[in-house]
Amino acid sequence: MFGAGGGTSSYQEVEEADFVLLWGSNAREAHPIYFHHVLKGLKSGAKMHAVDPRRTASARFADAWLGINVGTDIALANAVAREIIAADLHDRKFIDHSTSGFEEFAAHVQTYTLEYASSVTGVPADAIQELAHSYANASMAQILWTLGITEHHNGVDNVLSLCNLALLTGHVGRWGSGLVPLRGQNNVQGGGDMGALPNKLPGFQDVTDNSARQRFSDAYGVELNPQPGLHLTLMFEAMATGTLKGLYVIGENPADSEADVSHTRKLLTDLELLVVQDIFLTRTAELADVVLPATVGWAESEGTVTSSERRVQRVRAAVEAPAGTRDDHTIIGEVAQLLGASWPADTPEALWDELRSLSPMHSGMSYERLEDNNGLQWPCPDLDHPGTPFLHGWLWEDDLGGKERAPFSLVNHEGPKEQLSDEFPIRLTTGRALDSYNTGVQSRGYPSPIRSGDQLEISHLDAASLNLAQGELVRVSSPRGSVEIEVDIKTDQAAGLAFTTFHFPELIDLNLLTNDEWDPKSGTAEFKAAAIRIDKLTSGERYV
């Protein structure tokens, strides 16, 4: 936020905060050990409000659950902002000193009255008001979110609407108050840190920054392209137009995980060259021209990963990898050599030290220090630096040090791209189950006793009107495809809302249904909001 791609706070801070706002996150199931920190905070007396269309396992621990309509987050956030300003609960001193654009923002949110927001979001006006007052009056408050915020066609705007709340109240840049996007995948933070973004070099340095790029060019011994690359979604668009002809996929399974997946599979099949580097022969690997078998990063090789609190940590080999597999960095290094680069066959530590010489925020993180400290949080610019538990402390300095003040963002409610209709009257949203993970490539390897498979969770009200019994197999269709799936009838789920996990694509291809409308600012698809229809398979035959 405000220029740095990482959560602002340490996990420990949520234990000490007195207000926790969990928004679009079922951390109890998707980030269980982070949720332990939340629970410590609740045990110490913190209050928690949970904003989620479903009364999730996480929301059950909340003092208030705000059962929002899917995709109406900005309407809610703007109404919270308006109420904070109307009740004069905003931190004027902080706003004047550290932010910009407040007057425009205050005018912008004027139309987001409690009544309007309530009608759009489905959240009662007094619950919105209570949230606004509790958040603003807290001495330390954390906003936590995950994919319920980001997997929308306007995910970046959703995030900005939450950042506005922190700027309004000064709940950022100090111990206990912050903005925490929980990373869904191991080392997705580290991937970004290392420059696996289309417009960034390692350490979030811009590709377009000539002097930064020159240092990397000198170190790597090759001239680097100054043009930003394509993010995942634009790559698929470029495949569709035929401008992208070859793809090298490392540790991803887009043939199962992408929204509107049948379209994705066609694009992958039509490529001139598809190379997949993975530990398994995934569905994507099955489509590949070349498969490069890799070792398991966290158990068979050495290196580092970065967590959601920006903590760089060591991974180590515990078991020998199967014959014929190689470490990811070895494979990439050898491919580079075949392409003509004279990269030495470096150890992971030597590669890390090279990174430290190029990325100032990692410079102080020697392997020795990472071992001694159980990891270090970036930025950590030199060997005497203790690492940074929370970001943006500068916002509270008397002298902002020449930094630009943090801007408010003017964002508007739009709602999901795919509108409900008579043909597709039910809103489908997706998420994770506690014991499973994404397309199941890893998690289906162990015999979980609590695994129920992918089921379509629907309201008992919809079940009654569709004449469906618990466990009944139904056909679910969206404008893109249809699947057969069992229903799981919930008495605490809103009518018109359906939910499913997507962990067993070999059994039920749920991403045939999901929408690939995507956010032009992030490239993330709107997995969280498709319009569907539920059809009884053989009426009258499946009563149980």
Added chain:
Amino acid sequence: MSELQPTEIAISINGTTVSVDAGTTILEAARSAGVEIPTLCWASNLTPVNACRLCVVEMEGSRNLVPACSRECEQGSIIHTESERVALNRKMILEFLDTTNDLSESTELQEFIVRYEADSSRYTEPSQMKDATKIEDDLFVRAYDRCVLCYKCVEACGDDAQFTFAISMAGRGFDTRVSTEFDTPLPESACVYCGNCVGVCPTNALQFKKEFDLRQAAQWEPERQKTTETICSYCGVGCTLELHTQDNEIYKVTSPADHSVTAGHLCVKGRFGWQYVQPPTRRPSSPDMSS
């Protein structure tokens, strides 16, 4: 500012004066002075429940022995951690446990038994827990004939970590057991299989299935085992895992209790989701040129 400064307290432990902050327990004070006090139901990541009484020490002026794990230091206290009375007390606690339970797989208790010369053979016809081992899934087993009712699993399942509350003490007197609601089989109970109960069990009453299988097959070979610290491969929280391996296979996963991210606790994926790393899932491979 003065109210934020902790008050220093001076106590005497085995004749040595120790200065500690107010609120420090006798156990913490003793350890800071290099004095080891045996514990069983205490753990650094759990709230003391005072169940086992193994850590009791003599405090001059107190009629009863006091539990070091939970008793806070008081100014001027004179503590004896290994007096004759204390040693006799520990010896008898260990003898009672050893007559009742199978403690053979608890290295720590075996050490205490030697240290305090506990001799369970001097008790004739003792009552013993003879519970059959409960094997209800492929992740862990419950051998309650080894259970000393220390409460650690109950605490970890409850509000010291997991907040699932799947297990509690049930029954009375000698029939007291750790139990799910109505003794429901674990897969049908509230259990979410985080394994945090197994992680804190001091007697191997709760045991990972892979370890259990190795022991049953007489293939348990401690000298061929090692532990490697790494980071979990699932979500982005970054939990430190200790991979316990024998030869080239993982047999259990734990997390260090003193780590700020996990406090020693994991979820079902981190604790059990490693099986894809090894056979039969993983097989030797070579670059595949399909076209």
